[in-house]
Amino acid sequence: MLKNIGKNMNNFKKNFLKKRYNAERRFQWYGKIAIGLALTFLAVFMFQIFSKGYSAFQKTWIVTEVHYDKELLLIDAESPSKDDLENADYYDVAYKAMTSLDPGLPEEEDRQLIQMVSYKYETEVKDLLLKNPDFLGKIVPIKLTASDDIDQVHKGNYPRDIPEKNRRVNDYQLQIYDMLNERGDILSEFNISFFTNPDSREAELAGIASSFMGTVFSILVCLAFSFPVAVLAAIYLEEFAPKNKFTDFIEVNINNLAAVPSIVFGLLGLGILLAVFNLPRSTPLVGGITLSLMTLPTIIIAARASLKAVPPSIREAALAMGASNMQTTMHHTVPLSMPGTLSGTIIGLAQALGETAPLILIGMVAFVNTIPGTPVDPAASLPVQIYIWSESAERGFVEKVSACIMVLLAFLILMNLAAQIVRHKFEKKWS
């Protein structure tokens, strides 16, 4: 009897232990799965962006022949000057260049061929002659930007097996495309215009130059406003502020400001900067100031942390040598805290860089097809460009958005790397 109980006890203990150990293992697995899920999200995300976006870095050209016929250009002069070439009529020449691809086509169907290239093809025809004036009167090969539908067909992003009436590219155009492709007259080259063109309504011409410059200007304005104020404020709060109610209030204020949703800053920019101070709408100046209000608390917090990390012995040594409080701070504490402050600043700016909502509110979503030269010209910014393009229904913009995201992420990675380098290279380790 007793023996049996002992045996049961043993069994019970064994099972109980087994259960507990299983629970232990299960719990570990939950943790591993959670981390795995988080990493999977990141991987899927990156894969999606890259697989959709890499093709935007390729541009499709259609090669054809153009005859710079003086008569069609309406040039009378024997040896035309630059002005004559500038003012010539390129409509017919460009038109002929495209229709020569299929001479048998009846005239009223010509639009189908013209639609295969970007609507700016006339300008491209003109630019080639302006660059090489000796082409006048000759027949030369020319590269024309393919329309974004042909571009998508060439990249294989466009399904060809759906019924013709649901397709933006009709059977005839596909047939011409196939013929050109077989001849090797469809070229794929690195898409420089994606980086040098401003925004456009046509996907094949749209580029990020305007929004990129907008981003650069906003970040510079943001830096110019937030960095000095934040560093000075951090010095005061950490080194000079007396401990009283008012300092506490400032401190609570800063901490709460850091967690205010970004869109509220957009409302502030709209309600004060635009409505009260009448600053120019849609400009990087207003965008930068709005973002600087947002980054202010981030930089203050980082600067204070790195001031706090300077050991008191440094201050004591300086004071012992007869330096005043201000001299101790300005000559010793602040320079020693700079690496941490700078890396905090860069991280704050990187956050501001990805911000979209406040910029939309102050009007930086306006369609801008010029490249801004100063901070008071209307501009978009990279994240806003992503938003604008992703609202567009055209298929060609999907890859543009993904490519724009890649540029933005590259920018962010560079900034974060810079922050790391500043921190590790220049920061002193106090042990």
Add this chain to the structure above:
Amino acid sequence: MNLILVTFIILLAFTSYYFGRKKALVIQSSQRLTALPKFYGYYLAAWCAAPALIIFVLWSVFEPSIVKTFILQDYTDQNLTKNELQLIYTKVKALAAGTYTGNITNFLDESANKYIQLKGIANSAKVAIILAILIFSLSFAYRSVQKNDRMREPVEIFLKWVLFAASLGAVLVTIGIIFSLLFEAIRFFQAVKIFDFIFGTHWYPAKTFVRDGQPDPELMKDAFGAVPLFAGTFFIAFIAMCVAIPIGLLSGIYLSEYAGRGVRKYAKPIIEILAGIPTVVYGFFAALTVGPFVKEIGNAMGLEVSSESALAAGAVMGVMIIPFISSLSDDVITAVPQNLRDGSYAMGATKSETVKKVIFPAALPGIVGSILLAVSRAVGETMIVVMASGLAANLTMNPLESTSTITAQIVVILIGDQQFGDPKTQSAFALGISLFIVTLFLNVIALSVVKKYREKYE
């Protein structure tokens, strides 16, 4: 003009710095200096630049409104409303700048002339006053340099005031936020009863739009009920937390208690990348990939799913929030003193039992604080919702339908050109202030909980 003035002041300040330093070297030959020579320079430069710049800024801020009252004085007998007066003033300004294209009345022309005249007077007065101040303050400062007064202390006191002024910057931002929101929101609540706003269940501001004239008050009453938006906001935040809390918390626990050094070193920063990705990118991802994916799965199961479902937006938002919860809870758990763990192990508890029954309860306040911070983040998130969830405010608790949030509506209302004075525009500010209050409330609680928790184990 202003630019020239400011450049002049700054150049003068630089010159006076060099002048002051040189002067100190001259003084040095006859008597003992009270401070390093450069402080003589700083002293002069500060006296030169600070008063003049302060006056300049004050002048620039107040000049326009003073000129405006002078101009509009002529119109007081015409019984005009505030908006009409504003319109007249804009016309006068445009006329004076030569950009006005409407028909010009005599009266308007007179005002424009007066405006130009006033501006001219104001400008020359500004220059004169600033020059006078420069001369006065520089001569005052130069006299004390000559007398060889103490130089370092005043300079340091001045610097301290500059530092103090900078720290007021953060307070100014807060005041700016509150003012800009309150100002428009109060005007909104004059047109729409606050009761209708907080408890109304229909949000459809577009229908109050009337070209020319006042919108129908009956319509207004029913168009600005914010309940669907509050509900949508918290519903999407709730979905986000359903994704983020389990994953974030478990990975935080794993990283702090189980993971080896190598795993921790790489996994932690990689997870934190998720927090560094801009929200507009998540929005694109949610709209283009997750939304259709959810719809497809739902359709395969025979459910009716909107292509802009709350589920897609919420889930993607949850992924964005994972790192907030994981790193905050990681920090909090690491802060739990080692002797609690040791005590538990000594009693024979396994690691997971220690985590569940000792560490988790001990760290709970900190974890709750971090979750509250994350909720406030989710409530204030804008771009994901704008791009992936609907823009129509449905009052629904079905995650497969589309809902809208406070932030999304603010964007929808304010995108493009806004007309100030329109109740639709003002409603965005009313939404903004409710958002500000909700997030402030969450933050204050979270920060005080976390602070108390830190103090407990320090």
